[in-house]
Amino acid sequence: MTDTRPDDTGRFGDFGGIYAPETLVPALAELEAAFTEAWSDPAFVGEYHDLLRHYVGRPTSLHLAERLSGELGVQVLLKREDLAHTGAHKINNALGQGLLARRMGKPRVIAETGAGQHGVATATAAARLGLDCVVYMGRVDMERQALNVYRMRLLGAEVVGVESGAATLKDAVSAAFRDWVATVEDSHYIIGSVVGPHPFPWIVRELQKVIGEEALAQLGGDLPDMVVACVGGGSNSIGIFHPFVETDVELVGVEAAGHGIESGEHGASISAGSPGILHGSMTYMLQDDDGQVVEAHSISAGLDYPGVGPEHAHLAATGRARYESITDEEALEGVKLLSMTEGIIPALESAHAIAWVAKEREALAGKTVLVNLSGRGDKDVTQISEMGLI
């Protein structure tokens, strides 16, 4: 494998970098050194994989979605991250960074959360590892993901509501960074996706690539034609893409088209955004002519973000992966489809990937498509029921 570490300036091609206040730069350098060292220490890696195996329940299953495949005329394989402890892929990253925080002697961890899944995962890791935990969450998201707010509190985390901006994921990330600028000496920021200044996008990718590596092993040499995953910040997608980047398998990331790209209310940073600097890295983002960040919109809190990880920006710019988008309405249909054909209620985020395969079924006829089912949908049931889906 070629070295897929970002370059000396923290970039994947033209994207990434360290656009952070000076106060944080020494901590980012310390973090890079600590992770580099830990990641080559068999004791650390061993403890991480041990937790993944016995505590998270990895490897998660990979199987054919038989009735869905029949319905669509496409061979759909599902990578079941929804079966991981706490119900989404987010736990892979939260435990890894939690272990790292403990190793670095930082007794307190900070996290942001959109759908609440990363917040729950971080609260879980903190409880398991004996760390103090504060989670920032937009007020709007606290309402649409009330169940997860309660779960985090039950796990002993403090959940802080964020009122600024649109009171969603972007604002929670900003609030978490502001906390960290003040508390950097004793706190570690467990960022929830492959975003932020270097080394975060690289660390989170390394901790999520277990999804793709497992999948590759489970496929037993029988590569699919395509791998499809939803893209918010981009961690579940980069996690499953990673070992496939060097193969000929097509890679498709599905962004949130919200009310439709033309409505201007969406979260499609790659499909409909432009290069800019958001939350510490150069990437594709939603912005106006003055460089002001434009609010994103998605029915799914986890995709409701105006930026994307820099490695995805690089994969898009080089043409190695392609990025498509699915509307709120289509995603809801995706929830229904997978629930009724497979008995799996997917997270609204993951439903974007399912819905894209369903939408493209003609183009994909006869092909084998591996879909990353990033999370389960329990958290969304209240929101969906209020919309009268069935």
Added chain:
Amino acid sequence: MGAEALSELFDRTRTEGRLAFLPYLTAGLPNPQVSADLFAAMEAADGFEVGIPYSDPLMDGPVIQEAGRRALEAGTDFETGLRVVSEVKERTGKPVVVMTYVNVVQSRGVEQFAAEISSAGADGLIMADIPLEEALPLKAAVESAGLGMVLFAAPTTDDERLDRITSENPAFIYGVNDLGVTGERDEESGRGVTLAERIRSRTQVPLVMGVGISRPEQVAALKGIADGVIVGSAVVRRVLEAPDVDAAASALTTYTTEIATAL
């Protein structure tokens, strides 16, 4: 003009044996039309930091966040910000440093951005969310427009990094007076004085301390060590709290005069 106006200022205040006072205020508050009046009301200032508001100000606490939100809502786009800069310059004749976030600069292209703020009358540029490494590629463009580039040093910056920052010879070093984002502090942590002493022991590059400074005794503590102080949230809060523009202007005159007694 430009970088020279800043170096002349620090030469003068050094000769006079006092600190330079550079209050910060967001452009476009309470609205773009009267914004420059509020800068002019700060008669005791030696120069100004004019904030071009940004939607996601990572280094700012609640007060300056709210100011940015209100200014943007009042229609302060980049063009408006430029107008405020030129009005402040025309009315006061004092050095003006533009403070904003890197994406605002990057989205216009750094050359164009620097040229535009320079012809509006700005003398220097501060970007709150970039460290040395990302600032360097922009610094040359900023300087060839005749502007001074400001670089940051924080309490967490070690000596080796400090030396790299000073060797770039910025217009001034913005010494971050405390950990955390902008905002008034109930208690002074002492980190600022420690940092200022550490910087001063290594370089004579002008040093201006800011973040968390709001009281005369904090200013006095930096006298003889730093070259200047920036006061932001305490200024901005008075504008946000004022019932009208006249009240805001007179609150600023009073407050900045009080700070000036400690310079």
